[in-house]
Amino acid sequence: MTQVKVFLSALVVAAVTLVFAAPTPALAAGAKEAAYAEGDMVIGAKDAAVTIIEYASMTCPHCANFHLGTFKELKAKYIDTGKVRMIFREFPFDSMALHASMLARCAGEDRYFGMLNVLFKSQMKWAKAQDPAEGLGKVARLAGFSQAKFKACMTNQTLADMIIKSRMDGSKEYNVDSTPSFIVNGEKTSGNMTIEKWDELLAGIIR
Numbered sequence: 001m002t003q004v005k006v007f008l009s010a011l012v013v014a015a016v017t018l019v020f021a022a023p024t025p026a027l028a029a030g031a032k033e034a035a036y037a038e039g040d041m042v043i044g045a046k047d048a049a050v051t052i053i054e055y056a057s058m059t060c061p062h063c064a065n066f067h068l069g070t071f072k073e074l075k076a077k078y079i080d081t082g083k084v085r086m087i088f089r090e091f092p093f094d095s096m097a098l099h100a101s102m103l104a105r106c107a108g109e110d111r112y113f114g115m116l117n118v119l120f121k122s123q124m125k126w127a128k129a130q131d132p133a134e135g136l137g138k139v140a141r142l143a144g145f146s147q148a149k150f151k152a153c154m155t156n157q158t159l160a161d162m163i164i165k166s167r168m169d170g171s172k173e174y175n176v177d178s179t180p181s182f183i184v185n186g187e188k189t190s191g192n193m194t195i196e197k198w199d200e201l202l203a204g205i206i207r
Contacts, residue, residue, distance in 0.1 A: 036102070036159050037109040043075075044085035049206050052084055053183040055091035055170045058100035059127045060179045062192040064120040073195040083206050088116070090163045091170055091179050096132045099154055101163050103136055106153035107143060115143060 056063040078084035092098040100119050107115040118139060119126075126135030133154075140150040153159070170176040174188050181190045185205060193201075 035108065036105040036153065036156070037107075037112050038105075038162070041088045041109070041112050042085065043088075043113065044079040045082040046085065048079075048083055048085035050078070050084045050185055050202060051087065053087045053089060053174075055089050055167075055174075055176045055179055055181045055183075057091050057093040057097045057179045058104075058116075058119055059092075059094055059097040059123065061123070063180045064123045066180050066192040067117065067120045070193065070195050070198070074198055077195070078198075078202065078206075084202070088113075089166050089170060091167045091176060091181070092163060093179065096127055096136075098160060098163060099133070099136055100126070102153055102156065102159050103140055103150075105159055105163070106145070106149070106156075111143075118143065 056067075074084070075086075079086055090097075090101040092101055104112055104115040104119060122139060126132055126139055129135035136154075137147075137150060140153075141147075145153070170181075174181070174183050176188070178190050180192060181188060182193075184201065189201065
């Protein structure tokens with residue numbers, strides 16, 4: 001099962017301001033904008049025989065299950081051994097998924113995948129909280145974010161636009177409409193597959 005498809009327009013309308021307040025005057029006046037990781041987030045050898053692009057939503061339970069389970073086996077068996085290169089791309093289905101993706105980006109390139117793991121592991125706490133924004137704030141504080149840095153990240157429209165564009169590009173280029181979805185050497189497959197299913201799929205590609 002994959003996360004239920006929703007319309008992108010709902011996400012765009014939500015944008016950034018419906019969940020988090022606008023920047024304070026001090027931040028808007030100009031304090032330095034928080035840095036964030038840009039572009040594709042990649043692990044694995046550049047010359048790997050297989051490239052997997054994963055599209056995931058941070059509020060998708062199946063995506064969390066994949067990252068906390070099968071992904072670890074996939075990484076040990078194929079990515080760490082140089083056989084697979086994996087590209088992670090955000091595909092937010094709702095405003096909170098967008099903001100969680102923004103938080104991971106603001107952790108920086110070196111800490112990006114670590115933050116993803118933390119967010120997926122605590123997904124049921126912050127995503128289902130009465131105040132999800134405050135839930136994300138708690139994750140940010142534990143990760144060493146100051147309140148000012150967290151707020152600057154959450155209200156960064158340029159960053160939000162970049163992530164939304166990633167989703168739009170995935171829909172257009174690969175017809176992605178559910179998560180998790182995987183593009184394996186250009187071919188799409190969807191769902192939280194077991195390591196046995198990955199073994200079967202990759203056996204026909206990796207020699």
